Amino acid sequence: MLTEKIRTDFPVFTRKINGNRLVYLDNSATSQCPKKVIDELSDYYLYHRANVHRGVHTLSEESTDMYEAARKVTARFLNVKNTEVAFVKNATEGANLIAFSFLPANLKKGDTILVSKYEHHSNILPWVESAKLLGLNVKQIPFTKGYAIDYERLSKMDFTFLAVNQVSNFLGSVNDISKIADVCHKKGAYLFVDGAQGIPHLPSNVTNLGCDFYTFSGHKIYAPFGTGALYIKDSLVSKTPPFMFGGGMIKSVTLESGDYLNEIEKFDAGTPNIGGAIALASALKYFESIGKKAIFSNEEKVLHYLYSQLSSQKDIQVYGPTKAEKRVGLVSFNLKGVHSHDLASILDSEGVAVRSGQHCTMPAHKGLGLVASVRASIGLYNFQDDIDALMEGINIARKVLK
Numbered sequence: 116m117l118t119e120k121i122r123t124d125f126p127v128f129t130r131k132i133n134g135n136r137l138v139y140l141d142n143s144a145t146s147q148c149p150k151k152v153i154d155e156l157s158d159y160y161l162y163h164r165a166n167v168h169r170g171v172h173t174l175s176e177e178s179t180d181m182y183e184a185a186r187k188v189t190a191r192f193l194n195v196k197n198t199e200v201a202f203v204k205n206a207t208e209g210a211n212l213i214a215f216s217f218l219p220a221n222l223k224k225g226d227t228i229l230v231s232k233y234e235h236h237s238n239i240l241p242w243v244e245s246a247k248l249l250g251l252n253v254k255q256i257p258f259t260k261g262y263a264i265d266y267e268r269l270s271k272m273d274f275t276f277l278a279v280n281q282v283s284n285f286l287g288s289v290n291d292i293s294k295i296a297d298v299c300h301k302k303g304a305y306l307f308v309d310g311a312q313g314i315p316h317l318p319s320n321v322t323n324l325g326c327d328f329y330t331f332s333g334h335k336i337y338a339p340f341g342t343g344a345l346y347i348k349d350s351l352v353s354k355t356p357p358f359m360f361g362g363g364m365i366k367s368v369t370l371e372s373g374d375y376l377n378e379i380e381k382f383d384a385g386t387p388n389i390g391g392a393i394a395l396a397s398a399l400k401y402f403e404s405i406g407k408k409a410i411f412s413n414e415e416k417v418l419h420y421l422y423s424q425l426s427s428q429k430d431i432q433v434y435g436p437t438k439a440e441k442r443v444g445l446v447s448f449n450l451k452g453v454h455s456h457d458l459a460s461i462l463d464s465e466g467v468a469v470r471s472g473q474h475c476t477m478p479a480h481k482g483l484g485l486v487a488s489v490r491a492s493i494g495l496y497n498f499q500d501d502i503d504a505l506m507e508g509i510n511i512a513r514k515v516l517k
């Protein structure tokens with residue numbers, strides 16, 4: 116069972132923020148890094164640093180082994196093959212890679228892409244921009260009056276590619292990826308999943324999810340910035356051309372053209388973020404060492420408490436699914452009559468870090484008629500005491516701002 120002791124793994128919790136203990140509830144924006152992960156990153160840079168795949172000397176071989184071992188750890192975490200995992204700098208790059216390499220090679224003018232109105236901008240804009248270049252149509256995934264996908268209407272639609280989040284970073288709602296995959300594959304359509312908010316809160320067994328592409332950012336799961344992965348289903352790796360060109364991804368080069376690797380390494384153009392990949396694997400191993408079950412069951416309790424505390428207040432409007440069981444990781448809300456930035460500033464003065472604004476989901480905010488919202492999002496080091504501190508902070512804001 117997880118206890119507050121886990122916070123000792125994260126030096127940031129020794130800090131005082133405006134004289135208070137740090138209550139970090141901005142995990143959907145980014146999580147904190149355990150010291151162990153930073154130590155492994157530092158060990159790599161201090162004792163093993165060398166370029167990969169190019170040298171026969173000891174350091175280069177060590178570096179290559181560590182980099183490829185990191186790919187294996189990432190693949191194991193997702194329950195997919197090593198040959199299906201490309202390293203990317205974040206989920207945004209994962210989406211752009213597919214939008215500007217797979218789509219041009221496999222979709223044709225007039226084909227339709229579906230995206231949902233509850234996506235992060237990073238899972239809207241790559242498709243919209245690629246569609247402009249390729250002459251594709253972009254349409255909306257149909258939703259029920261609630262926040263669930265309308266499968267009946269979806270199965271009647273004509274489309275070739277669908278991009279959706281596993282978990283919404285604004286509503287916390289969870290999409291049933293296996294069910295969406297069934298609908299897509301019956302039509303011969305491809306499914307891209309943005310796992311940025313799913314990876315830290317759900318068992319992201321990508322083989323079981325059945326999607327064709329899945330991407331996530333390392334920094335949302337306790338790894339450093341600039342790290343992440345993109346899963347490409349085995350049978351689609353050869354159908355996805357390289358996204359960038361340069362050293363490290365070629366078979367042969369002339370001044371007129373290049374012959375490129377067919378395998379997943381074709382996405383490693385230039386010197387990759389070797390230390391980052393190693394640190395990503397270190398964070399995933401740290402996560403596994405605590406145990407996915409223990410993390411998810413603690414988060415479920417904390418989220419339930421967060422949701423019930425916020426939704427029981429008459430002057431707080433909570434957005435998204437009305438039952439805590441249908442969401443993971445976060446609750447977005449507003450204190451009536453108070454701008455989200457004002458509330459977030461007062462909370463900060465009490466040591467409570469939350470996000471305010473539109474969380475890169477402008478269409479979703481607009482759709483609900485909102486200018487902005489406050490988002491409290493949890494991680495593996497959050498417990499009931501953090502939610503109590505948030506609620507105390509909101510009480511103080513009421514006195515100051517209302």
Ligand SMILES: Cc1ncc(COP(=O)(O)O)c(C=O)c1O
Pocket residue numbers: 143144205206207208235237238280282283284309311312332
């Ligand atoms: C659902 C979702 N998708 C994509 C992203 C983009 O992640 P990154 O900025 O790490 O590329 C985020 C970041 O908040 C997100 O929440």
